[in-house]
Structures are given as C-alpha cells and as structure tokens.
Amino acid sequence: MATQKELNISPVGRVEGDLDVKVYMEDGVVTRAHTQAAMFRGFEKIMEGKDPQSGLIVTPRICGICGGSHLYCASSALDTAWQTTLPPNALLLRAIGQATETIQSIPRWFYAIFATDMANKKFANKPLYDEVVRRFAAYVGTSFQKGVTASGRPVEVYALFGGQWPHSSYMVPGGVMCAPTLKDITRAHAIMNQFRKDWLESIWLGAPIERYMQVKSWDDLLAYIDENESQRNSDLGLFVRASLEFGLHKFGQGVGKFVAYGTYLHKDHYQKPTVDGRNAALISRSGFFDGTNYSVFDHMKIKEHVLHTWFEDVPPAHPWEEPLPTPLPSQNLHSTDFGGKYSWSKAPRYMDYAAEAGPLSRVLMNANPDNLLSHQIYDPLFGDVYKQLGANVFTRTLARLHEAPRLYTLIDEWLRQIDLNSEFYIKPEEKDGKGFGATEAARGALAHWIEIENGVIKNYQVMAPTTWNVGPNDDRGNPGPIEAALEGTEIEDPHDPVEVGMVARSFDSCLVCTVHAHDAQSGKELANFKL
Numbered sequence: 152m153a154t155q156k157e158l159n160i161s162p163v164g165r166v167e168g169d170l171d172v173k174v175y176m177e178d179g180v181v182t183r184a185h186t187q188a189a190m191f192r193g194f195e196k197i198m199e200g201k202d203p204q205s206g207l208i209v210t211p212r213i214c215g216i217c218g219g220s221h222l223y224c225a226s227s228a229l230d231t232a233w234q235t236t237l238p239p240n241a242l243l244l245r246a247i248g249q250a251t252e253t254i255q256s257i258p259r260w261f262y263a264i265f266a267t268d269m270a271n272k273k274f275a276n277k278p279l280y281d282e283v284v285r286r287f288a289a290y291v292g293t294s295f296q297k298g299v300t301a302s303g304r305p306v307e308v309y310a311l312f313g314g315q316w317p318h319s320s321y322m323v324p325g326g327v328m329c330a331p332t333l334k335d336i337t338r339a340h341a342i343m344n345q346f347r348k349d350w351l352e353s354i355w356l357g358a359p360i361e362r363y364m365q366v367k368s369w370d371d372l373l374a375y376i377d378e379n380e381s382q383r384n385s386d387l388g389l390f391v392r393a394s395l396e397f398g399l400h401k402f403g404q405g406v407g408k409f410v411a412y413g414t415y416l417h418k419d420h421y422q423k424p425t426v427d428g429r430n431a432a433l434i435s436r437s438g439f440f441d442g443t444n445y446s447v448f449d450h451m452k453i454k455e456h457v458l459h460t461w462f463e464d465v466p467p468a469h470p471w472e473e474p475l476p477t478p479l480p481s482q483n484l485h486s487t488d489f490g491g492k493y494s495w496s497k498a499p500r501y502m503d504y505a506a507e508a509g510p511l512s513r514v515l516m517n518a519n520p521d522n523l524l525s526h527q528i529y530d531p532l533f534g535d536v537y538k539q540l541g542a543n544v545f546t547r548t549l550a551r552l553h554e555a556p557r558l559y560t561l562i563d564e565w566l567r568q569i570d571l572n573s574e575f576y577i578k579p580e581e582k583d584g585k586g587f588g589a590t591e592a593a594r595g596a597l598a599h600w601i602e603i604e605n606g607v608i609k610n611y612q613v614m615a616p617t618t619w620n621v622g623p624n625d626d627r628g629n630p631g632p633i634e635a636a637l638e639g640t641e642i643e644d645p646h647d648p649v650e651v652g653m654v655a656r657s658f659d660s661c662l663v664c665t666v667h668a669h670d671a672q673s674g675k676e677l678a679n680f681k682l
Contacts, residue, residue, distance in 0.1 A: 170621060170660055173489065174637055174651060181651075184630070184637035185489045186621045188496035191461070195475055198611035203229060203581070203603050204324070210599065210613065211318045214661060218317040219252040219309060220592035221613075223414075224599040227588030229324035230424040232603055235579040239418035241326035243565045244575070246415045246434075247339075248309050248322065249590060250565075254558040255305040256593035257551060258298035258350060262287065265548060265656050267295070269393060271649045279393045286386065294354060294386050301350035308339045308562070326576030331569065339566055343559065351555060357385025360556045368535040387552065394545040403544035403654040405636035406505045409512035410619065412448065412598060413437030414591035415561065417526045418568065426450070426587045434561070435528055435591060438516040439501055445519045450587055450598065455614070456498040459491065459623040467500070467626060470600040470612035471585055498622035498631060499614055507632040508595030508619035509658060510551040511542060528557070547657040551593075581606070592616055594659045617661040633658055 169189040174181045194213050198205060206225035211218035223245060230237065266287040274280050286294040306316040312329050313319035321328045347360070356363050358381060366372050376388045383392075394400060413433035416424075421432035430437055430448060437448035454467040463477040479492070500506070511533070518534030533550060540546050583605065589598040595616030602610040622631040630638070633655055642648050 170655070172633075172637070172651060172655060174640075174642075174648075176642055176645070179642050179645075181637050181640045181642065184634045185493060186496075186623065186631060186633050186655075188494045188617075188621055191478060191495045193476075193478075195611050195613060198608050199475055201608050203232070203601065203606075203608055205608065206599065206601065206611065207320045207323060211320065213613065213615070214592075215317050216256060216661070217252060217592040217594065217597070219248050219313070219319065220590050220597050221599070222320060222322045223249050223590045224588040224597055224613075226322040226324055227424065227590070228586035228599045228601045229588070230579075230586070231426050231588065232584040232586030232601060233324055233579045233582055235325045235424060236577045237422050237424060238326055238574045238577060239422065240569055240573055240575045242416050242418040242421060243569055244312050244327045244329065244331075245322050246418075247562055247565050248313055248319075249414060250558045250562050251305040251309045252316070253591075253593045254346075254555055254562070255302045255309075257302075257555045257558075258355070259302035260593070260659055261548070261552060262292070262295045262298040263289075264659065265653070266390070267292075268649050268653050268656065269397065271647070273643055273647070273649050274393075274397050277393070277396050279389070279396050282389060283393050286389065297354055298350055298386075301346055301354075304342050304346040304349070305562075307342050311335050311339055311342075323576070325579040326574075328576065330575055331571070333571060336566055336569060336571075340563070343562055343566075347559060351559060355386050355552070355555065357381040357383075357388060360559060363556050364560070367531050369532075369539045370535075372532070372536075390552070391549070394548075399545040399548075399653070400540050400543050402640045402650065403542075403547070403636045403657055404639070405507050405542050406630075406632050407442040407542065408501070408504045408506040409440040409442075409515050409542075410448070410501050410506035410508055410596055411435075411437055411512040411516045412450075412589040412591060412596045413513075413516065414589075420526065429589070431524060434526060435513060436516045436519065437589075438519060439506065440512070440515050440519075441504070445516075445521065447522075450589070452502050453614070454500050454503075456500060456622075456625040458498075458626045460494055460497055461492050462497075470598075470614060471602060471610070473612065475610060475612075494621075494623040496618055496622050497614075498625045499619050500625055503627075505622070505625065505629055505631055505635065506619060507542070507658075508616040509547065510554055510593075510595070511547045512595060513591055514550045514553060530557070544653050544657040551659070594661060595619065615661065620658045621660050633660065 171187040173185045175183040210221040210225045267289040270284045270288045286292050309316040313321040413436045415434035416432045439446045456467045514533035517528045517530045583603045586601045598614050600612040620632045640650050
C-alpha cells in the first residue's frame with residue numbers, strides 16, 4: 152500500500168516576504184503541491200488617488216533587492232501615458248541602473264540563497280561533495296565569502312548615478328535626475344573592473360569574459376569547462392560538474408511555458424516611448440515560448456485570476472481592466488482549503504497559460520533566431536541547452552549565472568556611450584491616460600500598469616516575477632509554475648526536504664523559510680526547522 156505524507160513548508164524563500172508550500176507525497180514522490188503567499192502588502196491600494204508620480208517613490212519600496220526595477224517600470228509607465236521624449240543619455244543611465252542591480256544579485260543569490268543547499272548532507276556520498284562544502288557552505292565557504300562581498304560592487308555604480316541603492320528615485324518620466332561627470336564615469340569603470348577582477352573572471356569563470364562569450368552550445372560549455380584546470384576548477388566548472396553529479400538536472404521541470412518582457416531600451420530606438428514601439432527597441436528581447444514555438448510578446452494577452460486568492464472574486468482580466476484588489480472580510484482569510492482560496496498572490500496567465508518568468512525565460516528569448524534586429528542580443532546557447540536538458544533546477548540556475556558576463560559587457564559599453572555634453576531630462580506635459588512600463592528584474596518579468604484620471608491615479612497594477620511563479624491555481628484548476636515544478640520531485644528525507652527548497656529557490660521567489668513536516672495519516676509533526 153502506498154505511503155502518503157503531507158509536508159507543510161513555511162516559508163521556503165531566504166529573502167523577504169512569506170511563502171508557504173504544502174506538498175502531498177506518495178512513496179516519497181510529490182504528487183501535488185500548493186504555494187501560499189501568506190502576506191498582504193497592498194501597494195496597489197496605496198497608489199489609488201495619489202499623484203501619478205507617487206509610483207516613483209512608493210513602488211521602489213515594494214522590494215529591497217529590485218527596487219530599481221520597480222522604479223524603471225514606474226517611470227516607463229508614465230513615459231507611455233504622458234508621451235514623453237527621452238534623451239539617449241537617459242536611456243543609457245536607466246539601463247546601467249537596471250543592469251548593475253541585476254548583476255549584483257547574481258553572486259549574492261547563488262552563494263547566499265541557492266548554492267548552500269548543494270552542501271546539504273543529502274549529497275555527502277558524491278565525489279565532489281567535499282569541494283562543494285569547502286567553497287559553497289553558508290558563511291564559511293571560501294567562495295561564499297568572496298562572492299557575497301564582490302556582489303556589493305555593482306550597486307556602488309548604481310548609487311553613483313541614482314544617489315543611493317536601494318530605493319532610489321532618479322528615473323523620472325522624461326529622463327533621469329542626475330548629471331554625471333567624467334569623474335563619475337571613470338569611477339564607475341574602476342568599480343566594475345574590480346568586480347571583474349575580484350570575482351567574475353578570477354573565481355567564477357576561471358577565464359577572460361571574452362573566452363566565455365564564445366560558448367554557443369551545451370557541448371561548447373562542457374568543452375570550455377574541460378579546456379584547462381583554471382576553467383575546470385572555477386566555480387562555474389564546479390557548479391556544472393557537481394550539478395550533473397548530484398542530479399539537479401533531473402527535477403523541477405515546471406509548466407514548460409516561458410514569458411519575458413525584455414529589457415534595456417536602445418538609446419536610439421526609444422526616444423519617443425510607446426507601448427507598441429517597445430518590442431523593437433529592446434536589446435534583451437521579449438516573447439513567449441511554449442517549449443517549441445516562439446510568439447511575439449503582447450501585454451494585452453495577460454490576465455490575472457483571483458478565484459484561489461483571498462480577494463473578492465472578479466472575472467479574469469487584463470490589468471488595465473481589473474479592479475484594485477479587495478481583501479475578503481477577515482473571518483474568511485488564511486483558509487487552508489486548497490480547493491478554495493489559499494493565497495494573497497494572484498495567478499497571472501499569458502494566453503490562458505501559466506508561464507515561468509525569470510532568467511531561463513530571458514535567455515530562451517535571446518536564443519530565438521527569428522525577427523532579430525541588429526541592436527538585439529542573439530545568444531543560441533540556451534536554445535541548445537533547453538533541447539538537450541529541458542527546464543529543471545540546474546538549467547534554471549545556470550541561466551541566471553550565464554547572464555553575468557553579458558551584463559558586464561553591456562554596462563561597460565553603455566558607460567562609454569554617455570555624452571556628458573548632452574541632456575539627461577526633457578520635462579514632459581502631464582495628462583490623463585493609460586501607461587504600461589515593463590522590464591526584466593533579476594527574478595524575471597516585471598510590469599506596472601497605470602490609469603490616470605482627473606490628474607490622479609485611478610488604477611495601478613503591479614505584476615512581479617514572483618507573482619508569475621508562485622501564483623496559485625487558476626480558474627480552471629491549473630497549477631502555477633512552482634506548484635507544477637514540485638510535482639514529481641522525489642523527497643529523500645521528509646525531515647529535511649531540501650529538494651523542495653532547491654526547486655523553489657531555483658525560481659528565486661521573493662517571498663522566507665521555516666518547515667513544518669507532518670505525516671498525513673497520523674497528523675504527527677515530523678519536524679519543525681528552518682531550511
């Protein structure tokens with residue numbers, strides 16, 4: 152007879168917010184999972200009736216890690232609503248801010264959030280385990296310390312232009328509120344070069360960036376790792392070899408659908424911001440990938456479902472059309488009925504599909520060979536990786552790490568393109584209307600929708616990458632991406648379900664972590680601990 156167990160894992164992230172996960176197991180395999188965002192914050196309600204530019208101050212406080220991404224979206228939404236004109240310098244400095252915030256998150260997330268799980272005793276019988284522990288163990292690992300320290304360098308560049316990080320407000324409709332000097336540009340180059348020297352090449356790649364950028368396929372990557380001892384023993388080399396040895400490529404597949412809004416608007420192609428002109432101006436491309444075919448991204452194909460949320464029921468709707476969320480009366484909140492309402496997160500859908508957002512989605516869009524414009528990234532590596540290995544804990548993590556050399560190169564190029572003798576801001580004319588601003592935060596697709604009426608905000612909707620990934624079932628009972636990725640996962644030890652944590656953390660959900668494990672039949676608590 153099959154043995155059934157239930158694990159209540161609360162919460163599962165290591166960052167901020169609260170994410171609870173309940174998994175149902177049969178003979179040690181997850182057969183069903185539910186993700187529960189357990190905190191209501193109400194930023195969209197806060198915005199109602201406020202001055203349209205309130206989003207520049209309020210929304211960066213949504214997240215202490217990707218506040219710059221929210222600022223990017225808030226300013227961009229007003230650009231499209233007010234039909235501003237953006238100087239090339241403004242587009243460059245916005246891109247630099249977004250990219251420095253994202254690249255700093257890569258080593259910080261890898262060492263502090265994800266890689267410490269590779270030092271779990273589950274893998275103690277593997278040949279590479281001792282080396283993984285020596286480098287990746289929390290706090291004491293040699294690479295842990297160096298990587299986390301180096302991660303602070305790029306946001307020093309952000310602060311040079313933004314005044315501070317996090318929670319800056321230097322991006323505004325019409326441009327940016329800064330006027331850098333040659334000294335600022337020189338210092339920014341020096342800081343990024345230090346990041347390259349201290350971590351990116353010396354510890355992570357074991358080779359010059361230019362050599363790594365030649366990797367175009369899965370076989371190329373394996374050959375790169377075996378090319379010499381420096382590359383084989385780099386942290387990238389260790390991560391790839393250990394991941395395959397530990398079997399991280401064998402679980403956490405997910406829904407098999409991917410969405411990316413794209414980011415980094417080219418300085419010469421988005422000086423007159425419009426929603427319709429955004430896709431063609433992107434450097435890192437947008438799109439939807441169903442596992443086989445690509446389609447052009449259209450934000451009007453997005454709807455949010457609330458049937459399984461602790462909000463009043465409304466039909467699925469596009470963010471411009473949906474009302475501000477209304478929480479249910481308190482006596483109806485925090486239900487544990489997973490057939491009913493069980494989360495504060497809405498359930499976004501693209502063309503009615505649950506879709507994964509994040510670095511894997513981004514690199515898949517940049518692997519699309521069709522409809523490529525000269526200023527856009529084409530990088531075929533993950534098109535081949537996906538064909539060879541599919542989506543899983545390993546490929547999702549590798550995608551995030553793969554972005555670091557590319558971002559370094561882009562930041563270096565953009566710093567060189569700033570014209571200190573040209574303008575950085577053009578004052579816009581305020582007006583009523585609707586706006587859409589989007590980007591790719593470190594964790595994935597992020598967008599703000601605004602409707603302005605009588606000079607104040609009538610409706611403001613924020614859809615974060617974590618909303619895409621941790622969202623609950625939709626109106627048809629289809630699971631969200633993390634819920635789906637957990638299904639089929641083998642749990643070796645229900646007292647230490649590290650596999651569940653690795654799946655969730657491969658998405659880098661912005662939501663923190665205590666585990667309550669229960670036997671479903673007896674109700675006995677098996678364990679109560681922190682992941």
